[in-house]
Amino acid sequence: MRPTARKIASVLTQKGYKLTAQRRAVIDVVVSSSEHLAPAALYERVRRTHPAIGLVTVYRTLEMLSELGLICRVHRGGKSRSYTLALLGHHHHLVCSRCGTVADFTGCDLEELQQRLSQDTGFKIEGHLLQFVGDCRNCQGVT
Amino acid sequence: MRPTARKIASVLTQKGYKLTAQRRAVIDVVVSSSEHLAPAALYERVRRTHPAIGLVTVYRTLEMLSELGLICRVHRGGKSRSYTLALLGHHHHLVCSRCGTVADFTGCDLEELQQRLSQDTGFKIEGHLLQFVGDCRNCQGVT
DNA sequence: CTGGTAAATGAAAATCCTTTTCAGTTAGAT
DNA sequence: ATCTAACTGAAAAGGATTTTCATTTACCAG
Ligand SMILES: [Zn+2]
Ligand SMILES: [Zn+2]
Ligand SMILES: [Zn+2]
Ligand SMILES: [Zn+2]
Numbered sequence: 001m002r003p004t005a006r007k008i009a010s011v012l013t014q015k016g017y018k019l020t021a022q023r024r025a026v027i028d029v030v031v032s033s034s035e036h037l038a039p040a041a042l043y044e045r046v047r048r049t050h051p052a053i054g055l056v057t058v059y060r061t062l063e064m065l066s067e068l069g070l071i072c073r074v075h076r077g078g079k080s081r082s083y084t085l086a087l088l089g090h091h092h093h094l095v096c097s098r099c100g101t102v103a104d105f106t107g108c109d110l111e112e113l114q115q116r117l118s119q120d121t122g123f124k125i126e127g128h129l130l131q132f133v134g135d136c137r138n139c140q141g142v143t
Numbered sequence: 144m145r146p147t148a149r150k151i152a153s154v155l156t157q158k159g160y161k162l163t164a165q166r167r168a169v170i171d172v173v174v175s176s177s178e179h180l181a182p183a184a185l186y187e188r189v190r191r192t193h194p195a196i197g198l199v200t201v202y203r204t205l206e207m208l209s210e211l212g213l214i215c216r217v218h219r220g221g222k223s224r225s226y227t228l229a230l231l232g233h234h235h236h237l238v239c240s241r242c243g244t245v246a247d248f249t250g251c252d253l254e255e256l257q258q259r260l261s262q263d264t265g266f267k268i269e270g271h272l273l274q275f276v277g278d279c280r281n282c283q284g285v286t
Numbered sequence: 287c288t289g290g291t292a293a294a295t296g297a298a299a300a301t302c303c304t305t306t307t308c309a310g311t312t313a314g315a316t
Numbered sequence: 317a318t319c320t321a322a323c324t325g326a327a328a329a330g331g332a333t334t335t336t337c338a339t340t341t342a343c344c345a346g
Pocket of ligand 1: 096098138
């Protein structure tokens with residue numbers, strides 16, 4: 001089930017972060033939107049209700065939420081990052097290379113491979129990055 | 144076995160690319176180094192033997208070699224990209240989050256998952272991005 | 287309720303990495 | 317040797333993110 005803004009706010013205070021109006025505003029937007037949003041896009045939305053907020057603060061808040069595991073990040077090569085609520089627990093993304101639409105999926109099932117690599121290389125593996133790239137239904141057939 | 148500079152050069156001419164001194168220089172550096180190099184680092188090395196080369200040309204050459212599948216790219220979050228000789232065919236990377244060391248591995252075995260996702264989402268999947276992140280043997284235990 | 291204080295903010299500047307532009311150069315075909 | 321499209325490099329533009337620093341604010345203690 002979707003975390004509420006309230007729930008997220010309480011995590012912040014528990015961790016010793018201050019609960020500012022700006023952070024609330026960012027959290028509200030994240031919670032109420034289903035898309036993955038780039039910092040700039042999120043900034044635009046937040047400004048509707050909180051016109052004085054700075055883009056820097058949006059960056060900082062996203063960074064913080066991401067470190068707390070409350071939002072997750074989509075990696076897009078050189079292009080800008082984007083974030084969405086981490087509602088699924090551990091999951092990954094399928095990204096449309098044309099329009100940028102993101103679909104989530106769970107069940108990456110990489111533990112076995114991770115084991116093998118750990119043994120073969122001596123790396124202490126801490127995480128993985130998995131993403132599929134392709135054309136979404138809408139973008140197929142479009143030149 | 145490692146592709147030679149000569150072999151790579153011949154691929155270029157076969158594909159209709161001109162074989163310039165600059166491209167030769169970039170290829171030589173790529174072939175003779177085992178690390179994954181960022182464009183800027185590669186530029187520095189190339190300059191030792193070819194001081195007049197421009198960073199832009201390094202970027203362009205790397206892009207070209209990458210598209211031909213002759214070198215492969217490591218993805219590093221927001222940070223700069225980096226490349227190394229593509230000796231393994233289809234493979235992925237294990238990246239040390241501290242020093243940046245990269246180990247290659249093959250056998251990602253994602254076809255089944257890819258099938259499933261394709262059916263579930265309607266995406267026409269064209270590729271995947273897989274990378275493990277951790278601490279390499281050397282960096283473990285270092286604060 | 288007051289402070290007091292460390293944390294947080296925002297504007298601007300600074301960094302970085304990468305791409306674009308464009309005028310001049312050159313590889314390689316004829 | 318000539319020709320031309322491909323290639324090059326300097327500089328500028330672009331874009332995203334980070335740093336800096338003076339100002340403001342949340343929240344704990346009193
Ligand atoms: Zn699409
Ligand atoms: Zn996973
Ligand atoms: Zn590789
Ligand atoms: Zn390391």
